[in-house]
Amino acid sequence: MAVGTEPDALVSPTADDSARGVFLAWEWLRLPYNVVLALVVLVLGGTDLSDPKFWGFLFRGAVGANLYFCLGQVVEGYLSLLGANREITRRVVFVCGLFLACLLVFFSLLGWRMARF
Numbered sequence: 001m002a003v004g005t006e007p008d009a010l011v012s013p014t015a016d017d018s019a020r021g022v023f024l025a026w027e028w029l030r031l032p033y034n035v036v037l038a039l040v041v042l043v044l045g046g047t048d049l050s051d052p053k054f055w056g057f058l059f060r061g062a063v064g065a066n067l068y069f070c071l072g073q074v075v076e077g078y079l080s081l082l083g084a085n086r087e088i089t090r091r092v093v094f095v096c097g098l099f100l101a102c103l104l105v106f107f108s109l110l111g112w113r114m115a116r117f
Contacts, residue, residue: 017086026073029094033069033101034062040102045109054112061108065101072097 041058048054072093079089 017080022073022076022086025090026069026076029072029090030066030069033094033098034066036098037062037065037101037105040105041109044106045112048112057108057112061105065104068101069097 042049045054045058072090075093076086076089079093080086
């Protein structure tokens with residue numbers, strides 16, 4: 001069987017503590033992260049979607065949000081080196097990071113609106 005095609009690796013990417021396993025676990029979390037942020041943008045900035053400048057603003061924000069998302073693996077790695085439980089750490093880091101990202105989206109959209117007036 002080829003590496004990475006084992007049934008357990010596809011169903012539960014979080015069961016592996018290797019670098020590959022941690023990477024895959026975080027990549028599984030990237031989709032819900034982006035969906036939540038997209039919903040926040042749609043709810044708070046939906047009226048600006050017809051403005052082409054807003055799309056450039058959104059693109060830069062999405063790239064930044066996904067770059068910062070990569071810090072989750074790093075934080076998880078360091079905390080696990082200090083003895084933290086990897087599964088609990090991953091969940092806490094993800095939820096805290098998502099909350100911080102939602103706050104940043106909120107304040108970015110607020111700044112966008114204020115700059116227009």
